[in-house]
Amino acid sequence: MSASQKLGNTTFHGLDAVRLTLPDGSTAVISAFGAQALSWVPAGGGERLYLSPQANFGGSVPIRGGVPVIFPQFSERGPLPKHGFARTATWTLEEWREQPEAEEGGFACAVYSLTADDASRALWPHDFRAELTVALTRDRLDIELEVENPGSEPLEFTGGLHTYLRVKEVENVTLTGLHGSRRQLPGSQETKVETGPELMVDDEVDQVYLDVPRPLLLKDGRQALAIASEGFPDVVVWNPWEHRCASLKDMPANGFRHMLCVEAVAVGEPVVVAPGASWWGRQTLVTLDA
């Protein structure tokens, strides 16, 4: 099955989207707007991505939740709009496939592309081709960003996958695997080694961890998630907590209780892609539920 001219096989809150389904009942939904995964439900389980009930699906502002693609600038660390322009661009759907007969319960994927155009060049005067692939297999979601440099100068960017994980109650969650990594202090280049054996969230957290060995493990009661990554050296952990959440128009007042962003990013050092070369980074989520 291929979608040639269409932007998906369904709509989601009015946006063109692809819904991937496996024979075991696992599903994922990805919108062409932002090439953003908006839902992932492994077989027999519940939703694992947080999508704000007040998210704006108008197609011009970022969607609060799922897995926004941050490119070519992380946050406000440069002159571009916050988190770059890829999350507010409509990507081209190159292909979607469902292979229910594939080994180990089937395979499904959707592939999107985004290339430089007049609008992107006005902000960022570079040629590029980005490809975002979302692959669904049993118990597992892989999201991969590939960036090609068709230009004649090196291409430099920061960015990543801003994954909003759904949790039952954030104060009861533990994130393991950051111990020993360097944590960048807010607003500075200084770093401190993380000494805690696991991260617990009981206040606003907005931290960049540099060169983090993977996988990480997120435990949420009887649910657990392994968070692996290749190509993205750094991790951002973000929860706005009560006060900042109240200032976000597209989050309900208690939204912060049900989400934790564990982002696979390249932030400490920009990615540099040589002319004619390409780079890729991937985040893999695997359910390990009891």
Ligand SMILES: O=P(O)(O)OC[C@H]1O[C@@H](O)[C@H](O)[C@@H](O)[C@@H]1O
């Ligand atoms: O509200 P936005 O633009 O989606 O950003 C959300 C958060 O994204 C995180 O990645 C940043 O570290 C935070 O500083 C930021 O607040």
